[in-house]
Amino acid sequence: MIDDAVLSLRDAAVSVGGRLLWSGVDLSVRPGEFVAVLGPNGVGKSTMIKVLLGTLPAAAGSVTVLGERPGAAGEQIGYLPQRRNFDGSLRIRGVDVVRLGLDGDRWGVPLPFARRFSSGRRIADERVREVIDLVGASAYAHRPIGECSGGEQQRLLIAQALVRRPRLLLLDEPLDSLDLPNQAGIAALIHRICVQEQVAVVMVAHDVNPILSYLNRVVYIVSGGAASGPASEVITTETLTRLYGTPVEVLRAADGRLVVVGGPEAPALHSDRHADHHSHEHGDRHEALR
Numbered sequence: 001m002i003d004d005a006v007l008s009l010r011d012a013a014v015s016v017g018g019r020l021l022w023s024g025v026d027l028s029v030r031p032g033e034f035v036a037v038l039g040p041n042g043v044g045k046s047t048m049i050k051v052l053l054g055t056l057p058a059a060a061g062s063v064t065v066l067g068e069r070p071g072a073a074g075e076q077i078g079y080l081p082q083r084r085n086f087d088g089s090l091r092i093r094g095v096d097v098v099r100l101g102l103d104g105d106r107w108g109v110p111l112p113f114a115r116r117f118s119s120g121r122r123i124a125d126e127r128v129r130e131v132i133d134l135v136g137a138s139a140y141a142h143r144p145i146g147e148c149s150g151g152e153q154q155r156l157l158i159a160q161a162l163v164r165r166p167r168l169l170l171l172d173e174p175l176d177s178l179d180l181p182n183q184a185g186i187a188a189l190i191h192r193i194c195v196q197e198q199v200a201v202v203m204v205a206h207d208v209n210p211i212l213s214y215l216n217r218v219v220y221i222v223s224g225g226a227a228s229g230p231a232s233e234v235i236t237t238e239t240l241t242r243l244y245g246t247p248v249e250v251l252r253a254a255d256g257r258l259v260v261v262g263g264p265e266a267p268a269l270h271s272d273r274h275a276d277h278h279s280h281e282h283g284d285r286h287e288a289l290r
């Protein structure tokens, strides 16, 4: 049933710089659902977020976000871009970072109710407090964000993306460079947000394992194709072998973690890929894209 879909892609394709990145993507996400976008490096996962935000047009197929063309309902979307590092000397407090989410100029367009928020300071204060509480950041929200840990910063940024009560939350690798306990904590938080707030979440991920038990569906993109459906149907030896066009094996470790073996840089294998933010080509490329 697509009627209440928060977003819907039908046979969608995207090109950048005249190069077809992916095609044949079908995906439907309803309120409260948690969906992951998986795939190897450079396949176009972040680009899918851009298509959903309306900053890049689909080259084929149809894309609907909150019942409209992408970009038309920006004020109902919360967006957390790929990780930025806050300088340790940055004095702005977490609570102020969260409040920035209420500003009308995050998308470069004035939002009608932003003025109402700025004139109703008390309502804004209340919502900022509420959302900081929701992400469990009350204990450190009044400290300079540069002094907060990576996990604490990520919670505050999620609060910023949530402060306007979005119906859709787009997260680009929010677990990137966090240690395992923090990955588990943020994954559980995102799941709680889906359930409690009935927000639909689309999250780009490299390692599916921290979120595996929470996911309703995944879309797995490889160069030249894509598959979507429940993780148990998509992350399988058969489906990935077909998608990659080369033998790939999906193994389940004793602790339930999925390991993809034999594929050209399969997602479950590179959770530490972003460990060095300063030297690898991936990070450099994303710096250039922002």
Ligand SMILES: Nc1ncnc2c1ncn2[C@@H]1O[C@H](COP(=O)(O)OP(=O)(O)OP(=O)(O)O)[C@@H](O)[C@H]1O
Pocket: 016, 017, 021, 039, 040, 041, 042, 043, 044, 045, 046, 047, 048, 282, 285, 289
């Ligand atoms: N504006 C652009 N012009 C040209 N090429 C682009 C542009 N934006 C992205 N690309 C290219 O499109 C490809 C997909 O980029 P994207 O960031 O979506 O990949 P990704 O799957 O998110 O990668 P990663 O896993 O490394 O984060 C890359 O090869 C990138 O260099």
